[in-house]
Amino acid sequence: MIRPIAITPGEPSGIGPDIVLQWCARGTDRPYFVIANLAMLQQRAHILGVTLELCAIGDRPLTELPFRVGTLWVLDVPMAQAVMPGTLAVANAAYVLATLDLATDLALAGQISALVTGPVQKSIISDAGLSFSGHTEYLRDRCGVEEVVMMLATEGLRVALVTTHLPLSAVSAAIDQPTLKRVTRILYRALIEDFGCTAPRILVSGLNPHAGEGGHLGREEIDTIIPALAALAQEGIATQGPLPADTLFQPHYLERADAVLAMYHDQGLPVLKYRGFGNAVNITLGLPFIRTSVDHGTALDLAGTGQADLGSLDVALQSALDMAEQREQQHA
Numbered sequence: 656m657i658r659p660i661a662i663t664p665g666e667p668s669g670i671g672p673d674i675v676l677q678w679c680a681r682g683t684d685r686p687y688f689v690i691a692n693l694a695m696l697q698q699r700a701h702i703l704g705v706t707l708e709l710c711a712i713g714d715r716p717l718t719e720l721p722f723r724v725g726t727l728w729v730l731d732v733p734m735a736q737a738v739m740p741g742t743l744a745v746a747n748a749a750y751v752l753a754t755l756d757l758a759t760d761l762a763l764a765g766q767i768s769a770l771v772t773g774p775v776q777k778s779i780i781s782d783a784g785l786s787f788s789g790h791t792e793y794l795r796d797r798c799g800v801e802e803v804v805m806m807l808a809t810e811g812l813r814v815a816l817v818t819t820h821l822p823l824s825a826v827s828a829a830i831d832q833p834t835l836k837r838v839t840r841i842l843y844r845a846l847i848e849d850f851g852c853t854a855p856r857i858l859v860s861g862l863n864p865h866a867g868e869g870g871h872l873g874r875e876e877i878d879t880i881i882p883a884l885a886a887l888a889q890e891g892i893a894t895q896g897p898l899p900a901d902t903l904f905q906p907h908y909l910e911r912a913d914a915v916l917a918m919y920h921d922q923g924l925p926v927l928k929y930r931g932f933g934n935a936v937n938i939t940l941g942l943p944f945i946r947t948s949v950d951h952g953t954a955l956d957l958a959g960t961g962q963a964d965l966g967s968l969d970v971a972l973q974s975a976l977d978m979a980e981q982r983e984q985q986h987a
């Protein structure tokens with residue numbers, strides 16, 4: 656039996672609480688529990704007509720929780736003000752981070768085997784004056800690790816990113832050889848350890864149109880990407896690239912690859928989401944614990960309606976479970 660898996664539903668006025676409640680109401684006895692405000696979940700369950708026994712964990716040891724169909728265990732986190740689905744409240748931004756902090760502490764203490772996160776509204780957390788650009792960066796900093804990698808995966812395609820949540824104008828400066836090498840090493844190791852690839856095949860995109868067109872459309876490929884990939888090859892990490900990003904996402908390349916490493920968020924993720932939105936998982940590679948997430952945002956327009964699709968949460972929960980079981984078997 657693996658250690659429990661924590662779920663943080665994320666922004667309380669978004670669809671995060673809805674999808675968590677609706678998914679759990681389908682019936683599961685796997686060791687998932689939720690870190691959130693109990694009263695908010697009870698209110699949302701009532702709005703949605705979800706029948707689920709919501710039980711406060713209180714002081715009970717997580718390892719002794721009786722996980723059973725029809726019951727959802729909740730680690731109750733105080734919240735500043737009552738929630739209206741679809742309406743953001745700056746006052747509740749600190750609560751969202753408190754759920755992540757608690758989950759991180761439990762993960763670092765070895766009390767949970769994985770963390771599955773629901774969507775957060777980055778803007779409201781920033782509006783509250785709290786420093787936050789995404790779970791990926793927040794968990795990296797909170798765990799004190801230098802580098803992590805955002806990778807989204809759907810059936811037949813994995814896309815990892817060199818840079819994550821930063822303005823497009825800052826992307827080029829953020830891509831240097833040390834960063835590119837660290838990111839590629841993390842991706843390579845994860846493909847072996849968590850995804851069963853014996854000799855990972857990674858396609859690396861260029862940054863500029865046509866991968867720089869021999870330096871006529873930008874020099875990042877020549878000055879940074881090619882030398883970094885050459886150095887990685889010397890370490891035994893073979894990659895293919897830099898390839899023009901507009902043509903690398905085609906079967907000819909993808910059927911012989913385990914992952915694509917894109918240079919920035921909107922170079923890689925639109926392709927991934929076009930292929931698998933609603934059925935993809937976001938995984939943070941390089942953390943000291945497993946973290947998976949949904950592929951979508953807070954969808955405020957759907958909160959409290961019961962219309963949100965549960966597909967990505969399903970994939971995120973299953974991926975976390977699979978990775979946790981595999982890691983615990985490896986260490987048994």
Ligand SMILES: NC(=O)c1ccc[n+]([C@@H]2O[C@H](COP(=O)([O-])OP(=O)(O)OC[C@H]3O[C@@H](n4cnc5c(N)ncnc54)[C@H](O)[C@@H]3O)[C@@H](O)[C@H]2O)c1
Nearest residue numbers: 773774775776777778948949950951952953954956963964
């Ligand atoms: N994992 C995360 O924490 C995460 C991921 C992506 C975006 N976000 C955040 O979410 C906020 C809103 O972002 P956005 O509007 O770009 O994206 P969004 O995913 O919230 O919404 C885009 C569109 O997809 C629909 N949609 C999203 N999830 C759905 C679901 N489960 N079922 C059915 N339809 C769904 C929405 O109704 C909307 O029409 C932003 O603050 C963004 O940063 C968070």
Ligand SMILES: N[C@H](C(=O)O)[C@H](O)COP(=O)(O)O
Nearest residue numbers: 789790791792937948950951
């Ligand atoms: N970049 C992610 C996506 O588009 O799906 C999303 O913003 C979530 O990122 P974090 O996991 O860092 O919050």
